[in-house]
Amino acid sequence: MASTARVEHPPAEPPLVGPGHTFASVGDKISSIVLTTRTPLGWFLGFGVAFSMFVMLLATISYLVLKGIGIWGNNIPVAWGFDIINFVWWIGIGHAGTLISAILLLLRQRWRTSINRFAEAMTLFAVACAALFPIFHMGRPWVGAYWLLPYPNTMRVWPNFRSPLIWDVFAVSTYATVSALFWFVGLIPDLATLRDRAQSRAARVVYGMLAMGWRGSARHWSNYETAYLLLAALSTPLVLSVHSVVSFDFAAAQVPGWHATIFPPYFVAGAIYAGFAMVLTLAIPLRKLYGLEDFITMRHIENMAKVMLATSLVVAYGYLTEAFMAWYSGSPYERFMMWNRMTGPLSWSYWMLILCNVVVINTLWVKRLRTNVPYLFLVSLVVSVGMWLERFVIIVTSLHRDFLPSSWGTYRGTPFDYSMFLGTIGLFLTLFFLFIRFLPAISIFEMRTILPGAKLDEEKA
Amino acid sequence: MSGAGIHGLMAEFKAPADLVRAAREVHAAGYRKVDAYTPYPMEEVLDALHLHRTRVPLVVLTGGLLGLAAGWALAYWISVIEFPMNIGGRPYNAWPAFVVPAFETTVLFAALAAVFGMLALNGFPQPYHPVFNVPAFATASRDRFFICIESGDPKFDRAATRDFLKALGPTAVEEVPE
Numbered sequence: 001m002a003s004t005a006r007v008e009h010p011p012a013e014p015p016l017v018g019p020g021h022t023f024a025s026v027g028d029k030i031s032s033i034v035l036t037t038r039t040p041l042g043w044f045l046g047f048g049v050a051f052s053m054f055v056m057l058l059a060t061i062s063y064l065v066l067k068g069i070g071i072w073g074n075n076i077p078v079a080w081g082f083d084i085i086n087f088v089w090w091i092g093i094g095h096a097g098t099l100i101s102a103i104l105l106l107l108r109q110r111w112r113t114s115i116n117r118f119a120e121a122m123t124l125f126a127v128a129c130a131a132l133f134p135i136f137h138m139g140r141p142w143v144g145a146y147w148l149l150p151y152p153n154t155m156r157v158w159p160n161f162r163s164p165l166i167w168d169v170f171a172v173s174t175y176a177t178v179s180a181l182f183w184f185v186g187l188i189p190d191l192a193t194l195r196d197r198a199q200s201r202a203a204r205v206v207y208g209m210l211a212m213g214w215r216g217s218a219r220h221w222s223n224y225e226t227a228y229l230l231l232a233a234l235s236t237p238l239v240l241s242v243h244s245v246v247s248f249d250f251a252a253a254q255v256p257g258w259h260a261t262i263f264p265p266y267f268v269a270g271a272i273y274a275g276f277a278m279v280l281t282l283a284i285p286l287r288k289l290y291g292l293e294d295f296i297t298m299r300h301i302e303n304m305a306k307v308m309l310a311t312s313l314v315v316a317y318g319y320l321t322e323a324f325m326a327w328y329s330g331s332p333y334e335r336f337m338m339w340n341r342m343t344g345p346l347s348w349s350y351w352m353l354i355l356c357n358v359v360v361i362n363t364l365w366v367k368r369l370r371t372n373v374p375y376l377f378l379v380s381l382v383v384s385v386g387m388w389l390e391r392f393v394i395i396v397t398s399l400h401r402d403f404l405p406s407s408w409g410t411y412r413g414t415p416f417d418y419s420m421f422l423g424t425i426g427l428f429l430t431l432f433f434l435f436i437r438f439l440p441a442i443s444i445f446e447m448r449t450i451l452p453g454a455k456l457d458e459e460k461a
Numbered sequence: 462m463s464g465a466g467i468h469g470l471m472a473e474f475k476a477p478a479d480l481v482r483a484a485r486e487v488h489a490a491g492y493r494k495v496d497a498y499t500p501y502p503m504e505e506v507l508d509a510l511h512l513h514r515t516r517v518p519l520v521v522l523t524g525g526l527l528g529l530a531a532g533w534a535l536a537y538w539i540s541v542i543e544f545p546m547n548i549g550g551r552p553y554n555a556w557p558a559f560v561v562p563a564f565e566t567t568v569l570f571a572a573l574a575a576v577f578g579m580l581a582l583n584g585f586p587q588p589y590h591p592v593f594n595v596p597a598f599a600t601a602s603r604d605r606f607f608i609c610i611e612s613g614d615p616k617f618d619r620a621a622t623r624d625f626l627k628a629l630g631p632t633a634v635e636e637v638p639e
Contacts, residue, residue, distance in 0.1 A: 023500055023604035150539055158544040161536040162551065162558040170532075170565040178572040185576055193500075193602040212580070213587030216601050218497040218506050220583045225502050226517040227579035231572055234521075238568045245561060448501040456478050456505055 016111055016450050018294025023454075026295075026447045027193050030440050033290050035198055039437065042289050047433040053426020060419045061136060069139050071416045078399045078411035083133040084249075085391040086421050089274070090130035090428075091172065091246055092267075092387060095239055096275020097123025098179060101186070102235035111303055113446040114295040118286070118436070119279050120183040125431040126278070127176045129424040136420075164248035171245040178238055182231050185224075188214050189445040243271040250394065256337035257398030260325060266318030270387060273311035273357075276304050277383035282432065284377045286441065295442055298371060305370045308383065312361040315390075319358065333403055341397045345410065349393050356386025468591035468639050469494075469611035470622050471598070472631035477503060480606035483629040484509035487608060490625060494614035498592065498607040517579055524574020525567050532566030533559055594638045609637060 017026070064071060074081030097119040104112035138144030146153045148169045159166040191211035198204045214220070244264035251263040280301070287296040326338035341350045360382050364370045396411045413421075435441065448454060474480045480497060484506050487495050497506045507513055536559040540546075545553045580586075592598050592609060601607050610622055626634045 027500070027603055150535060156544070158539040160546060160548070161540045161562060162548065162555045164561075167558075167561040167565075170562045174565040174569040177569060181572050181576045185579070189501075189602070196599045196602045209586075212585040213590060214585070214602075215590060215592055215598075216498045216500060217583075218499065218503075218510055218512050221499065221502040222507050222512045223515050223517050223579045223582045226515045227521075227575045230518065230521050230575050234525075234568050234572050234575070238565075241561070241564060241568075248561075445501045454477060454501065456481060 014297065014299045015452075016113070016297065016299065017447065018297065021294060021451060023448050023451065026451065027197070027444045029292075030295075030442050030444050030447070031190075031194050031197050033436065034194060034438060034440055035203065040289060043433060043437060047430065047437075050426050050429035050433055053422055054430045055426075056419050057423025057427055060416055060423055061132075064136055064416065064420070065140065069137060071414060072420075073412050073414045073417050075409075077402060077407050077409045078396055080395050080399065081411055082413050082417040082421060083137045085388065085395055086424065087130050087133040088246055088267075088391045088395075089388050090126045090133075090424065092243065092271035092274040093278045093384075094123040094126035094130065094175070094179070094275065095243060095268070095271035096279050097121070097126075098175075098182070098235050098239040099272055099275065100279070101182060102232040102239065105229075105232045106236060110450050111300055113450055114292075114297075114442050115279060115283060115300060115304070116446070117183075117186060117443045118282065118432075118441045119275075120179065120186065121432065121435045121439075121441075122278060122282060123179045123275075124176070124183060125428045125435075127172065127179065128431070129428050131172065131176070132424060132427075133420075164245065164252045167245045168249055171242045175238060175242045178231070178235055182235060185228060185231065186443055186446075187439065188212065188224075189216065190440045190443060192216070193444050194440065240268055243267045255398050255402055256326075256331070256333040257322075257341070257394065260322060262318055262321045262325070266315065266321070269311045269314035269318065270390060273308060273315055274384065274387040276308045276311070277380040277387070280304050280308070280376060280380040281384065284373055284380075286436065290436075290441075292442065295447065301373065301376065302371055305364050305376055305379075308380075309361060309364045309370075312357060312383075316358045319354070337398060337401070340401050341393060344397065344401065346393075346397050346400070349389050349397070353386055353389040353393055356382050356389060360386075465612070466639055467612050467619075468594075468637040469609045469614075469617070470619075470626055471592065471595055471607050471609040471635050471637050472626040472629060473597055473633045473635070474606040474608070474631050477505075477606055479630065480608060481505045481509055483608055483626075483631070486629055487610065487626075491616050492610050492614050492622075494611040494617070496609050496611070498598070498601040498609070500602055500604060500606075516582060517575065520578030520582070521571050521575045524578070525571035527574075528567040528570025529563055531570065532563035535566075536562050591637050591639055595635050597633065597635065 021029075072081060072083065074083065097116075100112050100119045101116040104116075134148075135141045138147065145151070146155070146157055147159065148166075150159050150166075159169075188211060191207050192214035195204055195207040195211050198207055244267065247263035247267035250258035251260060253259060283296055283301070283304070287293055323338055326334040329335075341347065360379060364376075364379065369375050400411055401408050472483065474483060477499070480499065481503070484495075484497055488510055495510060497503075497510060499506060537554065540555065540559075541553045592601075592607075597605070598607065608626075610617060610626065616622075623634055
């Protein structure tokens, strides 16, 4: 009877952890990346390249502050250029971290466990890169702080709360703070593991101080788990609000191509899409470099590819709606905007965007391609390019041809625009390399909870 | 007080199921000043020791309400009282516009309350705790499971409690120095 009943069960899901792992081996494997004295050569190479790019960022910013934002390409009519494109691009990438750690936690998607820690780190670093652009768009940020933050200044000037730009400041700074808190809280038990395993005195002291005396007490776990769950519940609406508010920066304006009600959901989907692409871009080399295939399994890789594919469909729907509404609105300006996007001087960017975000991504319907890791890595890079182009199209093609032909212009990024953009990629990778070297890149204690040994067999007990 | 000079008695287990069973028996035997130490959160241990009451949600709710009030008050005070700007004759008290910043401060204050409330309720940062005096306790963050009956428990008796713990089948029972 039992043997015939088994046929009706669906095939078992592949395990989330490679075979043969125990509570000790999981912790030892992950913490050995941090506590080892031998850092792989690949780390030094990667860090070296990233750090050089970061130095380029510092040089660009120094020159920017010295000369003013005239060294950038944005001017009237395209007053928002690379700075806002890159801001939205980075913020979007940051969304996957919170999505994985908060929304997938609430949905009990246990496969999130091995990727949430570094996705959260990625979020933090991406938000830090994003914040640089609006801050330095002010030219001299220490003078312009009263535009962003409501603080009592000698001029008694305050921000306008009816403007989406101040909402954006609140949304992004809250997002950065909450992401940092979420990340640090998740780290506490693992920092205690590092403290207990560290050989050198310096490591014991530093990790010990960061762990704050964590000892795995049941009373502490009770408070901890509740706080962690509540943070996830708070982050869920927060992550949806952030990119919605970013999209209000555009949607509340009257520029054709910006003034659209589809923007908030379309931006949020795009953010998740771009974020998962970046998680894959980071996860694929990481698991290879450190031999983490037991923890970041093919099932994880494939799940991420599927999320990326699903969100790409929402994004494609957004493109379709934009085109449809331009026609259906009956507004000649909207119709011209769309026609100009598709056939105007910058039409290459629109068709490249369609190629990256609509054509290439749909090859992932094929399981053989989806599970081909080098191909998936390539697709994740294509998606990052596509999402950058999406913001380029929205911002530049809408601004360079607005209502009055007499105010038309064109836009081109200057070398400083490019060095600042590449520089933030350097900052992002520098922080990421430091993170995987000094902190556990995978959550040790959460990995233990999904081991087969953690399941209590009550009959046996 | 037969437990003078020590923090308590600690039993070490190899398997999570053994700890859960031991925790149930410790609770059934009437010990209340008990704590378990595990390398990952275990719902069953919380059940066994009846530790599900936590004040974290109340702290978070308070933080969230404070954040809502603070965000709303800031937007209202600036827009209506301190710096009213007439933009196309639109009302100063544009309450729909205040929803977004007030929502963000609600989440911000609630999250800060969750983290710092949790740390405070756990008594962190805590530079010293007696359980670390047991050398084997370093494995509590790795793959071993501990239960400690503290000497402050009215039922605690150095010899009798040790015998009781030994009967639960641990790999070791050790005294935890103060």
